[in-house]
Amino acid sequence: MNEKFCIRLKELRQExxxxxxxxxxxxxxxxxxxxxxxxxxxxxxxxxIINLANYFGITTDYLLGLED
Numbered sequence: 001m002n003e004k005f006c007i008r009l010k011e012l013r014q015e016x017x018x019x020x021x022x023x024x025x026x027x028x029x030x031x032x033x034x035x036x037x038x039x040x041x042x043x044x045x046x047x048x049i050i051n052l053a054n055y056f057g058i059t060t061d062y063l064l065g066l067e068d
Contacts, residue, residue, distance in 0.1 A: 004065025010038045027051040
């Protein structure tokens with residue numbers, strides 16, 4: 001898993017003062033999925049990457065660490 005993705009996801013979530021569970025509910029995932037993504041254990045499906053980018057108002061490239 002891309003380390004930048006893990007870091008950015010956690011930072012974005014914490015900036016909005018969201019728990020993993022609250023974020024999971026917003027994008028239709030489980031809390032465990034968010035936890036695993038932040039730890040780099042699993043990678044999200046494209047659908048979740050898009051949902052995360054839309055929720056946070058960022059590009060998927062930024063979320064994936066392809067741009068700053």
